Amino acid sequence: MSNKCTVCGTEYDKICPKCREQLYSTNSFIISLKLPSLNEYIRECRGNKYRGAKFKKNFEDIISLYIRTSVGKGSLHSVTTPVYIDFEWHESTKRRDADNIASAKKFILDALCKCSILPDDSRKYVKG
Numbered sequence: 001m002s003n004k005c006t007v008c009g010t011e012y013d014k015i016c017p018k019c020r021e022q023l024y025s026t027n028s029f030i031i032s033l034k035l036p037s038l039n040e041y042i043r044e045c046r047g048n049k050y051r052g053a054k055f056k057k058n059f060e061d062i063i064s065l066y067i068r069t070s071v072g073k074g075s076l077h078s079v080t081t082p083v084y085i086d087f088e089w090h091e092s093t094k095r096r097d098a099d100n101i102a103s104a105k106k107f108i109l110d111a112l113c114k115c116s117i118l119p120d121d122s123r124k125y126v127k128g
Contacts, residue, residue: 008080008081018081027076027077028070028076029066029067029070029076030070031063031066031108033062035063035101035107036059036104037096037097037100037101037103037104038100040055041103056110059107060107060111061111063108064114067115067117071115071117076117078117079118079119082126083118083127085126087102087105087108089101089102109121109126
């Protein structure tokens with residue numbers, strides 16, 4: 001009787017080789033750009049719903065360029081199994097609140113999906 005992979009659920013003892021490779025590999029990329037804060041995004045959305053959507057799309061497009069560059073360099077590849085994502089923020093000053101800066105995760109995750117790095121940004125694929 002065979003067991004199921006604890007990650008993807010396929011029939012395999014504990015963790016299948018495909019999931020093991022992705023679990024213990026590291027993808028990384030750097031965005032050397034100041035991303036918008038939640039306050040900036042809210043301001044755009046309140047001004048006009050179309051302007052808010054355009055603001056988000058513009059930043060997703062910019063982030064997508066960084067993603068595609070990293071894919072070309074080999075430091076980032078697509079995944080099919082659940083992942084844990086670490087975000088590291090570097091600001092030149094401490095003027096912006098950490099939670100306002102961290103709201104840019106949404107733009108990054110959406111851009112990762114748009115570039116087919118992540119199949120989806122739901123909890124099925126993004127575990128933490």
